[in-house]
Amino acid sequence: MGKVIACYKWVPDEADIKINSDHTIDLSKAKWKISDYDKNAIEAAVQAAQVLEGKAVSLTFGGANAKSSLKDALSRGPDEACWINSDLASEADGFVTATVLAAAVRKMEDVSLVICAEGASDTYARQITPRLGAELDWPVITSVSNISINGNTIRAERQLDDCIQTVEAELPAVISVLPEVNDAPLPSLKAVIAASKKPVTELGDKDLGITDLTSKTRVQSQKAYVMIRKNIIFTEGDALDQVKELVGNLKKEGIL
Amino acid sequence: MSAEEKFDVIIIGAGPAGSACAYILARAGKNVLMVERGSSPGSKNVTGGRLYTYALEMVEPGLYKQAPLQRRVVREQIMMLGENSAVNIDYVNYDFGEDVPQSYTVLRAPFDEWFANEAEKQGAFVASGILVDGLIEENGKIVGIKAGEDEMYADVVVAADGVNSFIAQKAGLRPDIPAHTLGIGVKEIIELPDEIIAARFNLQGDQGAAKVAIGCSDGIAGGAFIYTNKGSISLGLVLNPEQVGQKGRSIQEILQDFKMHPAILPLLEGGKTVEYGAHLVPEQGYQGVPSRLYRDGLLVVGDAAGFVINTGTIIRGIDLAIISGAAAANAILNSIEGTHAGPLYMEELQKLALLPTMKMFAGWHSIISIPRMYKEYPELANDVMRFMFTVDGQVPEKMSKAMMNIAKRHVAVKQMLGDGWKLFKSV
Ligand SMILES: Cc1cc2nc3c(=O)[nH]c(=O)nc-3n(C[C@H](O)[C@H](O)[C@H](O)COP(=O)(O)OP(=O)(O)OC[C@H]3O[C@@H](n4cnc5c(N)ncnc54)[C@H](O)[C@@H]3O)c2cc1C
Numbered sequence: 001m002g003k004v005i006a007c008y009k010w011v012p013d014e015a016d017i018k019i020n021s022d023h024t025i026d027l028s029k030a031k032w033k034i035s036d037y038d039k040n041a042i043e044a045a046v047q048a049a050q051v052l053e054g055k056a057v058s059l060t061f062g063g064a065n066a067k068s069s070l071k072d073a074l075s076r077g078p079d080e081a082c083w084i085n086s087d088l089a090s091e092a093d094g095f096v097t098a099t100v101l102a103a104a105v106r107k108m109e110d111v112s113l114v115i116c117a118e119g120a121s122d123t124y125a126r127q128i129t130p131r132l133g134a135e136l137d138w139p140v141i142t143s144v145s146n147i148s149i150n151g152n153t154i155r156a157e158r159q160l161d162d163c164i165q166t167v168e169a170e171l172p173a174v175i176s177v178l179p180e181v182n183d184a185p186l187p188s189l190k191a192v193i194a195a196s197k198k199p200v201t202e203l204g205d206k207d208l209g210i211t212d213l214t215s216k217t218r219v220q221s222q223k224a225y226v227m228i229r230k231n232i233i234f235t236e237g238d239a240l241d242q243v244k245e246l247v248g249n250l251k252k253e254g255i256l
Numbered sequence: 257m258s259a260e261e262k263f264d265v266i267i268i269g270a271g272p273a274g275s276a277c278a279y280i281l282a283r284a285g286k287n288v289l290m291v292e293r294g295s296s297p298g299s300k301n302v303t304g305g306r307l308y309t310y311a312l313e314m315v316e317p318g319l320y321k322q323a324p325l326q327r328r329v330v331r332e333q334i335m336m337l338g339e340n341s342a343v344n345i346d347y348v349n350y351d352f353g354e355d356v357p358q359s360y361t362v363l364r365a366p367f368d369e370w371f372a373n374e375a376e377k378q379g380a381f382v383a384s385g386i387l388v389d390g391l392i393e394e395n396g397k398i399v400g401i402k403a404g405e406d407e408m409y410a411d412v413v414v415a416a417d418g419v420n421s422f423i424a425q426k427a428g429l430r431p432d433i434p435a436h437t438l439g440i441g442v443k444e445i446i447e448l449p450d451e452i453i454a455a456r457f458n459l460q461g462d463q464g465a466a467k468v469a470i471g472c473s474d475g476i477a478g479g480a481f482i483y484t485n486k487g488s489i490s491l492g493l494v495l496n497p498e499q500v501g502q503k504g505r506s507i508q509e510i511l512q513d514f515k516m517h518p519a520i521l522p523l524l525e526g527g528k529t530v531e532y533g534a535h536l537v538p539e540q541g542y543q544g545v546p547s548r549l550y551r552d553g554l555l556v557v558g559d560a561a562g563f564v565i566n567t568g569t570i571i572r573g574i575d576l577a578i579i580s581g582a583a584a585a586n587a588i589l590n591s592i593e594g595t596h597a598g599p600l601y602m603e604e605l606q607k608l609a610l611l612p613t614m615k616m617f618a619g620w621h622s623i624i625s626i627p628r629m630y631k632e633y634p635e636l637a638n639d640v641m642r643f644m645f646t647v648d649g650q651v652p653e654k655m656s657k658a659m660m661n662i663a664k665r666h667v668a669v670k671q672m673l674g675d676g677w678k679l680f681k682s683v
Contacts, residue, residue, distance in 0.1 A: 018530075031296070189291065189403040190261075192383040 002054045002112025006045035007101055008038035010066040011122040019224040034069055037117030043184040044177050045115045046077035051149045052112055055079040061100045062089045074195035075187035086205040093215040094127030102135035103208035114174045129176035139169035145180040263289040266401050266410040268388045268423055270297035272574050273558025274416030275371035276315050276581030282378035284589050290380055293387040298368030305483035305490045306466055308359045311575035314582050324370050325360035326485035327464025334569055337471035338638030342519035361464045361483040391426050398553035412594035413554050414584050419536045421560030430546045435498050437544050439537040442507050443492030446527035453484050456523050468569055471634025472514045476500055479568055480514050494537055538564045542618035550598030555584045565617045568624050579610050619682025626675050632666040
């Protein structure tokens with residue numbers, strides 16, 4: 001039966017990001033982790049693989065430090081892991097990442113479904129799923145909050161701003177899931193121990209036979225922004241007047 | 257039970273005690289599982305500041321050279337704070353750390369992670385992000401652990417789960433630990449450029465300073481410490497939680513007052529607090545060590561066993577944790593599949609000088625429980641200094657009389673004699 005691939009990104013933990021006084025960003029002390037949203041993607045893939053009676057495979061495109069992610073990913077349930085180890089990952093844009101992931105999916109053969117998160121917790125560019133679908137020429141369903149699979153058909157609920165849309169597609173397909181899709185459980189002790197015995201495939205970008213791997217966009221700078229506070233204090237009149245004035249101001253700002 | 261579900265040894269907790277034990281056992285070829293509840297070793301550890309490196313030497317000669325150590329402590333300072341003054345004893349010895357590596361400041365998060373990694377390199381299996389919530393007992397013997405739904409078996413289980421050990425309590429080796437036997441520690445890491453640290457603490461290169469202070473806790477039993485790291489200083493307090501409660505003060509407030517003391521503030525100025533944490537410390541020394549440190553199939557090490565020495569001027573827990581972890585590992589290696597490892601462990605604790613050292617310091621607990629140590633005596637010291645250095649053109653009081661008056665102002669003579677006797681007897 002077909003494989004289900006979960007794509008994930010190895011990202012710096014946002015809790016450890018420091019902002020320097022010139023607003024530049026310091027990642028030197030950050031620990032790295034699997035992007036939180038991707039944990040739901042991995043769980044969704046494990047569940048889908050059970051339904052399809054196939055294997056769940058985790059897939060990541062990352063630099064040398066992403067090696068530390070493999071055990072964590074596998075302890076979340078996939079049967080195998082694949083790591084595209086490449087220095088290009090750190091500066092890759094949506095084009096490069098999707099090209100690499102698509103090539104890896106093609107190489108794996110017999111893939112029924114690829115599951116990504118809606119976006120990564122660091123850049124949240126939301127490009128990979130649509131680009132990957134286009135690369136592979138497979139149907140794409142985004143913003144998925146519920147999945148059911150019947151035979152060769154996937155039926156997905158898409159959570160939109162104010163309604164839920166139900167979409168069907170034939171497999172193979174590419175979908176991106178929202179955190180609502182499941183509550184990715186913490187790995188258990190046995191799962192952590194079992195993870196170390198599962199197979200890992202490591203490939204370089206050269207092994208994928210891709211000709212063009214230059215980013216089409218280049219990040220020029222990355223800086224924290226400063227929120228300018230209005231610092232208004234209402235002092236006129238009694239408490240009732242002050243509350244009225246506060247509410248009036250909030251309405252004027254369009255907040256209420 | 258399949259082979260998948262059984263290890264030779266399971267260690268609960270990847271602090272210094274657990275990692276030392278795992279390292280030695282794995283090096284000897286044992287199949288070791290070390291389980292840590294934090295998302296990675298060290299992520300739950302906010303404590304500490306300095307490590308006496310002899311302990312790492314006992315695990316593996318030269319190992320400390322690879323450890324992420326901060327600064328080599330050459331400068332020991334004891335401060336007695338008055339309201340607006342301070343008496344500072346400054347002892348510097350530039351031989352410290354040259355031939356006999358004595359002590360280095362450490363940051364626990366990177367140190368613990370490194371040490372667990374070294375154990376892993378020796379072949380131990382480290383499972384992080386897993387909370388052990390029970391023991392498996394068969395016919396009176398501990399045969400494994402429970403973590404959520406999962407059960408895992410071992411010949412021996414080692415409880416290295418730190419102060420307030422839930423595992424030792426579960427095994428019936430410790431009663432619920434009463435508050436007065438614990439200290440509450442709070443610590444901040446404050447970032448400062450190395451040049452500024454060197455200038456403010458009078459250091460060069462990788463030299464470091466360790467400062468302890470009393471008279472800064474509003475009369476509550478306890479004291480403060482400041483350690484210099486690379487690019488930061490660790491600053492904190494260890495206090496008696498009961499007395500903090502009785503005073504109706506928050507620990508955070510007392511820490512803030514300490515930081516604002518005119519003799520402390522200039523050391524910190526311009527720094528940025530990047531980490532804050534609180535943790536308990538066993539406070540009773542030798543008296544706080546449970547009467548039994550093992551059961552059939554279970555050994556208790558480190559803080560879980562109460563192995564901390566706090567004299568007010570030095571706090572030693574990390575080194576004792578490492579030594580006890582090594583003692584447990586040696587005992588297990590000398591036993592046959594862990595049977596009767598308990599008595600062997602007690603022998604090792606003697607051989608590695610841990611229990612005799614704790615015994616030596618046993619009296620200190622009664623000294624640090626003299627309430628006057630935290631207010632009256634530091635103030636007295638400050639008044640004596642003020643008298644000695646005050647020159648105002650008047651005829652000064654006769655030295656002996658002045659001293660007597662200062663002393664009486666703070667402590668009744670009878671009390672002082674009593675405290676002196678206690679000091680003499682305990683040390
Ligand atoms: C503020 C402060 C300052 C200190 N300063 C110093 C100092 O300068 N020098 C010094 O030598 N000592 C110092 N100490 C004491 C020292 O920190 C401890 O003695 C030492 O950390 C004990 O090591 P341990 O391995 O026994 O326990 P810990 O370091 O506490 O490690 C226990 C580990 O077990 C894990 N764990 C606990 N329960 C479970 C469970 N159920 N399942 C899985 N994992 C679990 C914890 O997450 C933790 O990682 C200080 C303590 C404090 C609070």
